[in-house]
Amino acid sequence: xxxxxxxxxxxxxxxxxxxxxxxxxxxLLKRLGFAAKELTMAAYEKSGLHPYHYAILLVxxxxxxxxxGSIADTLGYDRGQxxxxxxxxxxxxxxxxxxxxxxxxxxxxxxxxxxxRALQKLRTLSRQIEDEFLAPLNETDRRKLHTxxxxxxxxxxxxxxxxxxxx
Amino acid sequence: xxxxxxxxxxxxxxxxxxxxxxxxxxxLLKRLGFAAKELTMAAYEKSGLHPYHYAILLVxxxxxxxxxGSIADTLGYDRGQxxxxxxxxxxxxxxxxxxxxxxxxxxxxxxxxxxxRALQKLRTLSRQIEDEFLAPLNETDRRKLHTxxxxxxxxxxxxxxxxxxxx
DNA sequence: CAAAATCGTTGACGACTTCAACCTTATACC
DNA sequence: GGTATAAGGTTGAAGTCGTCAACGATTTTG
Numbered sequence: 001x002x003x004x005x006x007x008x009x010x011x012x013x014x015x016x017x018x019x020x021x022x023x024x025x026x027x028l029l030k031r032l033g034f035a036a037k038e039l040t041m042a043a044y045e046k047s048g049l050h051p052y053h054y055a056i057l058l059v060x061x062x063x064x065x066x067x068x069g070s071i072a073d074t075l076g077y078d079r080g081q082x083x084x085x086x087x088x089x090x091x092x093x094x095x096x097x098x099x100x101x102x103x104x105x106x107x108x109x110x111x112x113x114x115x116x117r118a119l120q121k122l123r124t125l126s127r128q129i130e131d132e133f134l135a136p137l138n139e140t141d142r143r144k145l146h147t148x149x150x151x152x153x154x155x156x157x158x159x160x161x162x163x164x165x166x167x
Numbered sequence: 168x169x170x171x172x173x174x175x176x177x178x179x180x181x182x183x184x185x186x187x188x189x190x191x192x193x194x195l196l197k198r199l200g201f202a203a204k205e206l207t208m209a210a211y212e213k214s215g216l217h218p219y220h221y222a223i224l225l226v227x228x229x230x231x232x233x234x235x236g237s238i239a240d241t242l243g244y245d246r247g248q249x250x251x252x253x254x255x256x257x258x259x260x261x262x263x264x265x266x267x268x269x270x271x272x273x274x275x276x277x278x279x280x281x282x283x284r285a286l287q288k289l290r291t292l293s294r295q296i297e298d299e300f301l302a303p304l305n306e307t308d309r310r311k312l313h314t315x316x317x318x319x320x321x322x323x324x325x326x327x328x329x330x331x332x333x334x
Numbered sequence: 335c336a337a338a339a340t341c342g343t344t345g346a347c348g349a350c351t352t353c354a355a356c357c358t359t360a361t362a363c364c
Numbered sequence: 365g366g367t368a369t370a371a372g373g374t375t376g377a378a379g380t381c382g383t384c385a386a387c388g389a390t391t392t393t394g
Contacts, residue, residue: 015237033198104358137315246341270391
């Protein structure tokens, strides 16, 4: 079952991209990154949440208490941006902000029970999106692709690097 | 030799992204797509041009005469967006717009000699960017990655599909 | 000849990111 | 202890960007 409503096939096939662009893995990566974003956004539409919200809930779901700063640093978000995202999560009752008694500048952010339920829903959605996006590949190819992407991410997105503790 | 000036390494390693995000090929694709865009933009900075300009020049370099509409359709650009891009290319003398005598609504766009030279420069730059971005992978891995990405692109970015004529 | 469609152009609009300023609170230093 | 400095969170401004509707000119349709 598809997460997104399929688009009607265009009556005429789209014009061909220049060969040199299609031959570039970097180019394909950029286009596919965009396509992945679009597919994801479409799938999230019904939930009223944003992929950003999912990432935040995931961080909070890992157990260790988080401040807004640590969330922002972990995900690479702007702190000003995070404020609005947390406002939205708090309005929906998925998250709780309270002052840290040890350092009253800080806000400690925690999942509420509703937040944990929402996180589970989003995990399922995320799996569905992944499955739909990778549909052309079998299990072996998916693993191979992930391995290769991870090798690139370790250079270009150090936050993705697998920590020693996690190995 | 690097195309972009290397960033100073942060004294502290960035915080760890949640495992489930890093485990998702879709997520890595989105982040890497963004990283690729940033790397590309940085490399293009000196040239005063934009990757969009390169794509346009590539289309024009393929020989068959192109109108603004056909360029936009080929690359998936908005027509209104293309106007400004072509203005910039024309200002730099890389491109010529002239009315199509057969259909005076259309503009036929052609490369100038300077445009062909610029295209060659950008081809070289593009190769350097590709090489730098894929640095963690050897030749075999690069081919494998490209194959996998292309399989995905055939579904998600039909313009990337290899045409029968091209096979 | 009139109506509709096409092509390129312009400008408005909303979404998004980045950034600087600000208030509160904690830490460093004299 | 008191003052300067830094850090956490918040707000709002600014700039970028893609999307889109409307327009004049021209061609096609009927």
